[in-house]
Amino acid sequence: MKSVSELTDFYYKVLYPTLKKLEKDRKHLRYRILLVGSGYTFVFFLIATTLGKNLNFGADFLAFVFFVYFGIGAFVYKFLIKDYTDEFKNKIIEPLIQELDNRLNYTQLLHVPQHLFERSEFFKQTVDRLRGNDYVHGEIDGVRLEFSDLHAEKRHKDSKGRESWSTIFQGLFIVADFHKTFHGKTVILPDSAQSTFGDLIGGWLQSKNLERDELIKLDNNEFEKKFVVYGTDQIEARYILSHSLMHKLLGFEKKSKHPLYISFVGHSIHIGIEYNKDLFEPSVFSSLLEYKIAMEYVQTLHLAIGIVEELKLNQKLWSKR
Secondary structure, eight states: OOOHHHHHHHHHHTSHHHHHHHHHHHHHHHHHHHHHHHHHHHHHHHHHHHHHHHHTOOHHHHHHHHHHHHHHHHHHHHHHHHHHHHHHIIIIIHHHHHHHOTTEEEETTOOOOHHHHHHTTSOOSOOOEEEEEEEEEEEETTEEEEEEEEEEEEEEEOTTOOEEEEEEEEEEEEEEEOSSOOSSOEEEEEOHHHHHHHHHHHHHHHHTOTTSOEEEOOSOHHHHHHEEEEESOHHHHHHHSOHHHHHHHHHHHHHHOSOEEEEEETTEEEEEEEOSSOTTOOOSSSOTTOHHHHHHHHHHHHHHHTHHHHTTGGGOOSOOO
16 A cells, blocks of 8 residues: 555646646636625525515524525535536545555445444434445455445434434444454444543443443553443453554554544444544635645545554454354
């Protein structure tokens, strides 16, 4: 697999001419969006204000107006950026993935299936809607790997039957073969309780989480400060989470710089990196040529694909049984 520096060189030496052309398209698109948005806002609220005065609607009407305004606005915005987004992904993201490892396949409109996300057991809420894109899959040194952007949501209804949605998870979801069939389940979550309330109270709160399996205590203080571990088999969980693997997962967490979820279920490792945004979408209101933006694409792809080498999944340290 290519290093981050090699991938960065490819980004600027090979893809830069395409980026410059896309940057011109972005500026034209930004102008169109501002123009269409201004006209749309003026016409929409002119009609809404006229209707409101003539028909004497109250607060509920205003709430409905804003809902319709943002709904139509989002649809128009997606329509305007579609061609620009497709071109960016086809000419920038896909070549980056191929340059990083040509054994991988990329499909823009697909995502990791819902049953794999639910199998990870990262979250106990029911997933009522799952969307995603930028699906990458393939086999690296005998290790099956797949990942994509995912946005999992839960539906709510109030006493009046009005529907709303809340985000369960939004970010990068990765599944890879671990070369071992696990008899139990081991789930590793960001440790918000211990970092907020300290070791004593935080540990007590973790142990009282009735939605989860048994709390697994480990002899790595740094790991325990970052993560809380639950599992159905204490012995197997400690066998999986060797000192070496805990060290590697801590390194992975530092590289990602975002909340990290990990689980070992079946014969797979599942990893969720919470970004709260769609990762591989091109910027519209800031330059594509900014170094920071370029490096986010490069480093995120390298992190996701590098899981095989980072965690040494290709060394088959555990045999399936």
